[in-house]
Amino acid sequence: MLTTLRSGGRRALTVGAVFAASAMLLAGCAGGAPDAGSSGSAGGDGAEKPIKVALSNYFNGNIWRKQMEASFEATAKANPQYVSEFKTVNSDGSAPQQAQQIQSLVLEGYDTILIDAASPTALNGAIQEACDAGVTVVVFDSLATADCAYKVAFDYEAYGETEAQFMADKLGGKGNLLMVRGIAGITVDDDIYRGVTNVLQKYPDMKLVGEVYGQFTESTAQQEVAKILPSLPKIDGVLTEGNDGGGTLDAFLQAGVSPVPLIIQGNSGQGLQGWAKVSQENPSYETMSISSQPSISSTALWLAWMLKNDKNDAKNLPEKTMYAPLLIIPQENRDAWANALDYTQIAENPTTLEQATSYVESANAGTPLLKEEPLPPTS
Amino acid sequence: MTTSTVTRSPRPLGSSMRDRLGSAFGSWFLPSVAAVAIFAIMVALRPLVASTTGLNLVLAPLIPLVFAVLAQMFVVAAGDIDLGIGSFIGLANVVMAVVLPTDLVGGLLLLLVMLAGYAGMAVLISVRGLPSIVVTLGMSFVWLGIAILILPTPGGAVAPELVSFVRFTTPVVPGVVIVLTITTVLVALFLNRTKYGTVLRGSGSNAEGVRRAGWSVLRAKVSLYVLAGFFGLLSGLYLSGQTGGGDPYIASSYVLLSIAGVIVGGGSFRGGEVSAVGAVAGGLVVGLLGALLQFIGVQSSFQAAAQGLVLVLVLVLRASVAWIQKVRRTR
Numbered sequence: 001m002l003t004t005l006r007s008g009g010r011r012a013l014t015v016g017a018v019f020a021a022s023a024m025l026l027a028g029c030a031g032g033a034p035d036a037g038s039s040g041s042a043g044g045d046g047a048e049k050p051i052k053v054a055l056s057n058y059f060n061g062n063i064w065r066k067q068m069e070a071s072f073e074a075t076a077k078a079n080p081q082y083v084s085e086f087k088t089v090n091s092d093g094s095a096p097q098q099a100q101q102i103q104s105l106v107l108e109g110y111d112t113i114l115i116d117a118a119s120p121t122a123l124n125g126a127i128q129e130a131c132d133a134g135v136t137v138v139v140f141d142s143l144a145t146a147d148c149a150y151k152v153a154f155d156y157e158a159y160g161e162t163e164a165q166f167m168a169d170k171l172g173g174k175g176n177l178l179m180v181r182g183i184a185g186i187t188v189d190d191d192i193y194r195g196v197t198n199v200l201q202k203y204p205d206m207k208l209v210g211e212v213y214g215q216f217t218e219s220t221a222q223q224e225v226a227k228i229l230p231s232l233p234k235i236d237g238v239l240t241e242g243n244d245g246g247g248t249l250d251a252f253l254q255a256g257v258s259p260v261p262l263i264i265q266g267n268s269g270q271g272l273q274g275w276a277k278v279s280q281e282n283p284s285y286e287t288m289s290i291s292s293q294p295s296i297s298s299t300a301l302w303l304a305w306m307l308k309n310d311k312n313d314a315k316n317l318p319e320k321t322m323y324a325p326l327l328i329i330p331q332e333n334r335d336a337w338a339n340a341l342d343y344t345q346i347a348e349n350p351t352t353l354e355q356a357t358s359y360v361e362s363a364n365a366g367t368p369l370l371k372e373e374p375l376p377p378t379s
Numbered sequence: 380m381t382t383s384t385v386t387r388s389p390r391p392l393g394s395s396m397r398d399r400l401g402s403a404f405g406s407w408f409l410p411s412v413a414a415v416a417i418f419a420i421m422v423a424l425r426p427l428v429a430s431t432t433g434l435n436l437v438l439a440p441l442i443p444l445v446f447a448v449l450a451q452m453f454v455v456a457a458g459d460i461d462l463g464i465g466s467f468i469g470l471a472n473v474v475m476a477v478v479l480p481t482d483l484v485g486g487l488l489l490l491l492v493m494l495a496g497y498a499g500m501a502v503l504i505s506v507r508g509l510p511s512i513v514v515t516l517g518m519s520f521v522w523l524g525i526a527i528l529i530l531p532t533p534g535g536a537v538a539p540e541l542v543s544f545v546r547f548t549t550p551v552v553p554g555v556v557i558v559l560t561i562t563t564v565l566v567a568l569f570l571n572r573t574k575y576g577t578v579l580r581g582s583g584s585n586a587e588g589v590r591r592a593g594w595s596v597l598r599a600k601v602s603l604y605v606l607a608g609f610f611g612l613l614s615g616l617y618l619s620g621q622t623g624g625g626d627p628y629i630a631s632s633y634v635l636l637s638i639a640g641v642i643v644g645g646g647s648f649r650g651g652e653v654s655a656v657g658a659v660a661g662g663l664v665v666g667l668l669g670a671l672l673q674f675i676g677v678q679s680s681f682q683a684a685a686q687g688l689v690l691v692l693v694l695v696l697r698a699s700v701a702w703i704q705k706v707r708r709t710r
Contacts, residue, residue, distance in 0.1 A: 089673050104436070107427055125542075
């Protein structure tokens with residue numbers, strides 16, 4: 001198929017092309033003034049420097065991640081005095097590609113890189129090299145363990161404990177539970193599950209009779225719950241892991257289960273609207289909704305700015321870790337959020353510099369804010 | 380338009396090899412130009428890329444991918460496709476991050492067993508006539524399963540010696556360039572200038588011919604698979620050193636990327652038609668594309684689609700070059 005470029009003329013042409021390419025290369029070398037790497041050192045002492053920041057996301061195929069990217073871009077765009085330049089890159093689920101992207105970002109001269117990591121370990125080499133080049137690295141949500149990186153985390157164990165404790169209180173410490181888990185083998189799922197089992201140990205009469213994996217996706221959760229329902233005894237409560245309560249509720253409704261069990265919601269518009277509908281028909285139906293906030297990307301952005309400008313003692317965060325609070329929607333806030341959100345949207349509280357500052361200060365004081373119950377933003 | 384191979388039995392090996400060399404020139408050329416062009420654009424956009432640090436930063440993450448492409452190339456040379464290379468590299472990474480640091484002998488033994496696994500696959504595919512896609516896909520779950528058994532969630536720590544070996548560089552010439560050059564030259568010399576290299580390639584395109592020439596087709600296939608396994612291990616070695624930790628899923632994207640690299644690099648699924656230089660260049664093209672799109676500032680949502688489109692474009696270009704050549708010759 002691929003045979004020789006035999007004709008002499010063509011060979012001459014190709015040789016010429018090679019020469020041209022090498023000439024370009026050489027020209028590039030000659031003009032290789034290091035315009036990157038030097039973090040924007042303009043401005044006198046004490047003046048606040050804007051950051052040139054990039055977000056490296058390893059996956060943007062679900063609604064949470066899309067909102068996360070959007071939150072970062074909205075915050076960066078709205079605050080030009082804090083952010084001089086910004087960019088989002090996405091590695092499509094591949095850890096090696098994300099490592100490569102991080103290294104390219106360093107070459108492009110970004111002085112700050114925010115990372116939602118594809119793997120806790122696979123990026124550590126690239127992150128270390130970025131740190132060595134003088135770049136401030138903040139990992140958030142899905143963390144990497146590199147020592148030099150600052151971390152913005154959700155306390156997912158607290159997530160599991162909160163929902164399981166709520167369940168135990170409502171059910172009087174007794175009943176059959178179904179758990180809709182996220183994705184097998186990832187740390188988020190492990191942590192929430194650990195939190196749940198920590199609490200359930202104290203209530204021997206509460207039994208986990210079934211587990212399914214809903215992939216943090218309403219439609220998947222609905223299918224998986226519908227499949228397992230016929231094999232289960234009467235379910236009194238369903239524990240969830242976020243963006244899966246609405247589909248779970250639909251599965252129970254379609255199976256004609258009445259009364260509907262107590263289903264912890266996961267902050268999606270679909271779930272909250274479903275919950276509101278069930279409550280209309282059965283006023284005594286009470287539950288709660290909890291999930292992580294996509295706006296954690298903005299929290300990470302603000303932390304990076306504080307680190308670059310040496311504000312709020314952010315450099316001395318214990319174990320370089322701060323927390324973004326989980327967002328809880330109790331009964332009384334339900335209708336406000338249900339009205340504010342689109343069907344597929346996930347509740348979030350857009351993080352301002354003031355809020356991020358308070359998160360950093362609480363972490364520095366040793367009492368990090370792990371949960372909050374805000375009303376939807378008014379705009 | 381089959382390329383001439385060892386299979387034209389009356390002719391001695393030597394003369395057919397000269398033909399091979401001639402046809403090899405065409406297949407590696409286009410991908411090499413593409414790789415140089417992409418790199419030149421990157422340098423034009425960011426001159427820093429051409430510095431020693433820049434080269435290390437841009438090329439280092441591509442080395443494991445290039446090794447994976449070479450591994451895939453050997454399997455493609457046998458006329459097969461390896462869908463298990465990603466999990467295999469993942470397992471190698473896990474072994475190097477978890478087993479090797481605590482139990483050197485056990486770890487090395489495990490790596491040898493993995494190589495033996497590749498030999499076993501070759502025997503199975505060759506003797507029983509099983510389709511390679513099915514066997515390698517099945518084995519991919521075996522590799523992944525073992526890796527998850529050893530390391531359920533990502534973690535572990537690679538020995539510091541290994542890390543410094545992989546990060547080796549000189550002040551003048553970047554270490555990555557040295558590694559790429561030596562590897563390419565060695566593999567190209569072996570495939571194109573040695574007798575057994577020719578036999579190996581011939582076994583993929585015309586097994587019957589190789590058999591009649593008095594060589595064992597089974598042994599050739601086993602050799603190709605063991606070579607593939609060896610380069611898979613090398614890929615795992617570099618990934619381990621570069622990341623410093625273990626992750627069973629680390630190389631899952633390499634399955635399709637490595638196949639794309641071989642094909643972009645001038646290889647063909649018909650077997651036998653592969654080029655080491657082309658494969659290395661193909662791997663660089665596939666790997667550099669992502670970085671280039673990022674440099675140009677393609678929006679993150681479009682990056683995957685743009686990358687795919689450019690790959691298809693390269694293949695279309697390749698097909699049209701072949702077509703033009705054919706038309707000219709027949710005229």
